[in-house]
Amino acid sequence: MSWDRQGTHDGFIVPPMPAAPPPAPASPWRALAVALLNLSGLGLGYAVVRRWAFMAVCWIATGILLVVALPADPDGVPGTAVVLYLVFLALAAAHGASVGLRTRLALLPSALVAAVLGVVLLAVPATGVVLYDGARDEATEQMLLDRLDRADELVEKSGKQGFSTGEAGYRRALAAYGALAEDHPGSRAARRVPDRLRTYYTTVAAPYALKDYCAAVPPLKYLRTVPRTMDEEALGNLADWPDDRLATSLYECAAESLGSGGDGWTTQFGELLSTFPKSAQAGKVEPAVRSAVDTAVKSVGGDDPCAAVEDLDGLATQVRGLPGEEAGLADALGKDADRASRSARSGAYTCGVDQYRDKKFSEAVTTMNAFAKDNPRHKNRARAQKIAIAAEVAQTVPAAGKRLPTTASGGSISVTVKNDSPDDITVLYTGPVTGSFKLKACGSCTSYSLGSTLAIGFEPCSDSGKNYPQRTIRLPVGTTYFVHKSRSGLGKSPASDTAKLSPGYIYTECAYTTTGLGY
Numbered sequence: 001m002s003w004d005r006q007g008t009h010d011g012f013i014v015p016p017m018p019a020a021p022p023p024a025p026a027s028p029w030r031a032l033a034v035a036l037l038n039l040s041g042l043g044l045g046y047a048v049v050r051r052w053a054f055m056a057v058c059w060i061a062t063g064i065l066l067v068v069a070l071p072a073d074p075d076g077v078p079g080t081a082v083v084l085y086l087v088f089l090a091l092a093a094a095h096g097a098s099v100g101l102r103t104r105l106a107l108l109p110s111a112l113v114a115a116v117l118g119v120v121l122l123a124v125p126a127t128g129v130v131l132y133d134g135a136r137d138e139a140t141e142q143m144l145l146d147r148l149d150r151a152d153e154l155v156e157k158s159g160k161q162g163f164s165t166g167e168a169g170y171r172r173a174l175a176a177y178g179a180l181a182e183d184h185p186g187s188r189a190a191r192r193v194p195d196r197l198r199t200y201y202t203t204v205a206a207p208y209a210l211k212d213y214c215a216a217v218p219p220l221k222y223l224r225t226v227p228r229t230m231d232e233e234a235l236g237n238l239a240d241w242p243d244d245r246l247a248t249s250l251y252e253c254a255a256e257s258l259g260s261g262g263d264g265w266t267t268q269f270g271e272l273l274s275t276f277p278k279s280a281q282a283g284k285v286e287p288a289v290r291s292a293v294d295t296a297v298k299s300v301g302g303d304d305p306c307a308a309v310e311d312l313d314g315l316a317t318q319v320r321g322l323p324g325e326e327a328g329l330a331d332a333l334g335k336d337a338d339r340a341s342r343s344a345r346s347g348a349y350t351c352g353v354d355q356y357r358d359k360k361f362s363e364a365v366t367t368m369n370a371f372a373k374d375n376p377r378h379k380n381r382a383r384a385q386k387i388a389i390a391a392e393v394a395q396t397v398p399a400a401g402k403r404l405p406t407t408a409s410g411g412s413i414s415v416t417v418k419n420d421s422p423d424d425i426t427v428l429y430t431g432p433v434t435g436s437f438k439l440k441a442c443g444s445c446t447s448y449s450l451g452s453t454l455a456i457g458f459e460p461c462s463d464s465g466k467n468y469p470q471r472t473i474r475l476p477v478g479t480t481y482f483v484h485k486s487r488s489g490l491g492k493s494p495a496s497d498t499a500k501l502s503p504g505y506i507y508t509e510c511a512y513t514t515t516g517l518g519y
Helices: 028-038 044-048 052-069 079-101 111-121 123-159 163-183 188-204 213-223 232-259 265-275 285-299 305-320 330-357 361-374 381-396
Strands: 413-420 425-430 435-439 470-475 478-486 495-501 506-512
Touching: 044 052, 052 079, 123 163, 123 188, 163 188, 163 213, 163 232, 188 213, 188 232, 213 232, 232 265, 232 285, 265 285, 285 305, 285 330, 305 330, 330 361, 330 381, 361 381, 381 425, 381 435, 381 478, 413 435, 413 495, 425 470, 425 506, 435 470, 478 506, 495 506
Parallel strands: 413 506
Antiparallel strands: 413 470, 425 435, 425 478, 478 495
16 A cells, blocks of 8 residues: 555545644633642642643642641651742742643633632632641640640659659659649649649648658658749749748657757757747747756656767757847746756766666766866765765775765774875775875885785885874764775885774785885
8 A cells, every 4th residue: 555645545634734733822811720730739720721640740749748737746847848849839839830820721611710829729828827836736735735744743653752852853743743844834733733732742742741850851841942943923822832831840859859858959950049039839849848857857857867868968968059039038048057957967976876887987077076176065065075085095906995984073093094105195085984185105115026015024005214104084883895096106006904903903005016016
């Protein structure tokens, strides 16, 4: 088969192909309509000019944006994605306007209708922006509520621990509450903060509700610092909430410690008087101290008078250290301290007697000597001096401490004590009568060797050519214990003698020094 140049074949004539339709005349309204329809982000401008591929590109771009933006996040859509999408819409609008300028519209009767529809459809992205902003705000609210819940969990967890262990958790929770109230004041989470703070306060101060007052002091002191970091409006009346509870806890904890003989009460009473000087709890401090002094004074006559005296001494010092000026208690507390001090001084006699009876002779000497010095006009001073002498004798001769000495003096038997040593000596004696005196050194006397004292016929204080310092005393019948000791000390040991005195005799005691072994 062949064709001739005229388009005939075997006698048939083939008509020529029709020419392409001429382009539509340029229409700015049509270009505007296509551009507006493309600004909806759905590529509808391309649809009315039947550019389906370009419309698909618009749908893909919008879909990518939705994937990036959804679900809504408190941080919103990344700025780069927004910029790129806006640039794409601008290009789609410009390209659509170029195509629509000379392309007839399909699907719509006129360019004017298309333009009006394009304006109406601009509400689609605008509505999307509004809805997205609402979704983002809700996401932000949920994020803030989550923070609130985490802070609540911290408070609950810390409340199951001791305050020292849970304090760090409490502080983190408080910081979270503060951030919500200050940084997001209009949020739902921020509106719930005041209620959460009330729970926070009661949880932190839980030991107070359990009447564990000593354990309640640290958390209540911590709560008084909260207004430094938390907004006053969020706190409301919680700012002063810990004050009365802390004052009560300080008083009750100190009173318990004071009653049991502890040492911490001075710190707690001191804090109470300085922090809440006008409170009702501060007004109860002096009566509590007075009662403690009364109890200690009564205890001097009990089973452990020395402990009672020690308590009174401690009370006197501790009470003087309390800051009672602002509370108007300085004078009353000063009187309590003075009474405790006086009672301690006078109670030392009872303590010394108790030490003597318990064979604690060294302690009894110290106690009775201090009592005699501190109480020059006390009715028991003379006997205290006798007890001190007897206790000192008993340190060398324990049998001398079997009976408590009296203030008796004198007797029917003459006893002369001579000093045959080169040292000044003190002579102490106890028995039916107790006393002491001093003898000067014998200037012409020397120490005896140990061997000479063991020789047959050794007799000290027998040299008629020497003038021995001496003193004669009168003692009752019975056993008297003597102790002679050098007044110079220097490591010399005291000597002792037990004399059983009978009527009708004259007795002589002789003190001498043995080299190497003392008296």
